[in-house]
Amino acid sequence: MNVAILLEKRRVQWSELEALCDAMESRGRTDKAGAAHHRGAEGVSRFSELYRSACADLALADAYQLPPGTVTYLHRLVARSHNQLYRANKFEPSRWFNTIFHEAPQQIFADPCVRIATIVFFGLFALSIYMGLNEDKFPGFAEAMVGSTQLEQMEEMYEKPISGSLDHYVPMAGFYIMHNTGIGLQCFAYGILIIPCLFILAFNAVTLGTVFGYMGREGAVGGDNFYHFVTAHGPFELTAIALSAAAGLRLGVGLFYTAGLSRADSLRVNALRSVPVMVASAILFTLAAFTEGFLSPSPAPYLVKAAWAIMSSGMISFYFVVLGFPRDGFTRRSVESDTPRSPWSDEEGAIDAA
Amino acid sequence: MAASQALDTTIAVVTPENIAFDYQLAGPFRRLPAYLIDLAVRWVLIVIVVLGIYLVGGLIDFQLLGPFATAAGFLVYFGISWFYGTVMETVFNGRTIGKWSVGIRAIDTEGRPINAKRAFLRNLLRIADLAPVAALTSFSDEVPPVFIIPTGMIGLATMLLTRRLQRLGDLAAGTMVIVDERAWRLPIAKVDDPRVAALASFFPGDYRVSRSMARTLAVYAERRHYLTPARRREVARHLTVPLIERFEFRADIDPDLLMYALYYKTFLSESSAEPPDLGPFAGYSPLLRDAGKPAPADSTSTLHPTAPEVFQ
Secondary structure, eight states: OOHHHHHHHHHHHHHHHHHHHHHHHHHSSSGGGSSGGGSHHHHHHHHHHHHHHHHHHHHTHHHHTOOHHHHHHHHHHHHHHHHHHSOOOOOOHHHHHHIIIIIHHHHHHHOHHHHHHHHHHHHHHHHHHHHHHOTTTSTTHHHHHHOHHHHHHHHHHTTSOOOOOHHHHHHHHHHHHHHHHHHHHHHHHHGGGSHHHHHHHHHHHHHHHHHHHHHTSTTOTTHHHHHHHHTTTHHHHHHHHHHHHHHHHHHHHHHHOOTTSOHHHHHHHHHHHHHHHHHHHHHHHHHHHHIIIIITTSOOOHHHHHHHHHHHHHHHHIIIIITTSOTTTTSOOOSSOSSOOOTTOOSTTOOOOO | OOTTSOSSSEEEEEOTTSOEEEEEBOOHHHHHHHHHHHHHHHHHHHHHHHHHHHHHHHHHHHHHHHHHHHHHHHHHHHHHHHHHHHHHHHHTTSOOHHHHHHTEEEEETTSOBOOHHHHHHHHHTHHHHHOSEEEGGGTOTTSOTTOEEEOOHHHHHHHHHSTTOOOHHHHHHTEEEEEOOOOOOOSSOOOOOHHHHHHHTTSOTTOOOOHHHHHHHHHHHHHGGGSOHHHHHHHHHHHHHHHHHHHTBOTTSOHHHHHHHHHIIIIISOOOSSOOOOGGGTTOOOBGGGTTSOOOSOTTOOSOTTGGGGGO
């Protein structure tokens, strides 16, 4: 049996397998491969049969003394068929529901990175508000942080009372989704390098806090209008920024805190854990953007906006704490070891032999 | 890794069928063009879709739909610029338009197609891989500070440091990028030289090449098209000198031709008992013992002006 004849015989099957691969790559089904016996279940079984025979050919390539070019081709053919046989899972909405309402809050509640990110963000935010408010204690703080031209622009923007119409709201909502979620995603991506992520987080915290403080000063131009505008979407927006940074930091921490895994494996595990958090953050960004596009610039009374802010804070708290509370949180972990105590031991509570 | 593994950009993947097949990894010089093509495609897509939205909105009622068109434009820009890669790789089994045109594909490190989570991660983290950014303002003061160039140093460094040429996004998602060639090259080199079959008939019928020799012959036959005739002779001579001595061929025989003939005998010729038809070469012999014999009578053969030297 020489190689040329062998190849001629096998090539018929290989090219059939190739045709099936082509059909499956474009459609995910074997129906388009042409022949009648390639439809439905018959085609699938035919495919697996051909795949197994190609695997066998590859395994015996050395014994058959196949030329290297043929072996390379077989490697590729087997790889392609393998890719079709072991496909990625299809998109399932139920799994996304599970990700958003189960995995994400559990992860957020248990993750120290979330605590770090929120402490950094809200700590700097509160500090900047305090320093921006007290002009006499910290002279020139706001100008140094934000820049006087920016501050003047702010004052100009909020000088007039808010009066938006629909054709102003809708584009703004779109713009806010784009801009703010973009910043959040950037913060997440840079988390793997840790420093840029913390920088973006701190920069946003200080800038926002300073503006809040500056606008809250006695006699600030447009201060009331400003608070009228930002109250409604504040909780969503600020939490979302902190969360996206937390998800990013989870990546970066995985790089050096490996918990006994190899570095690459640790990064992979941590990255997969961070995805639900990032998804939750993106949802919060979207909610914030819609609030910012529709409710914040509307002439609704301040009470409505404040109520919305309180309600959204409550929803976030419920999401983080109630859904995120560890499922085994009420079972007290036994402090003692599980080994049964010997009846002859001299410690307290030993079985009374008498 | 085993020390025996070649220093090469191939990665072996073991399947549940217990077959190990090789993937060839794609390096930065394939992936950068793919990325640039994707960048262009992304912008073209954004421009087309946004213009289309405005056109439709304007044709129906621009007063009413204008703001919605603007909002949709923002959302399209956001969606395409952030999630183009994720969606493409999820739907098309690890390929974007740029990857497809360069011929590469992203798969996970076990050799399976990637899923949405992995595609999301590896495409988002590209930002971190393209860091640090260099601003054009550092080169000249005239340029406005909007133009920044991502240098991609981080991604390059991690590609150099990992065995599978992974950037940070690949590491986090557990993926690798492989060359996805699909060309079926005819594995058997076609023999178009009539002298080869004739020469092959002079090997003794019971001669069997060893397995390593067979592999060498196959590699040689596949590779010889890329070499100049002089180089072929130089490469082949190392193997043919012992063969010439063993089979007592003439010393002036072309080593390349001898290798090719042996390849033909091993892989292509029918192992039948009957002697092959030598055609115009009947009567010429490469053997040393026939060197003194006169050439056959029909020297009208138009094959070669120096017919006896036909094997040189």
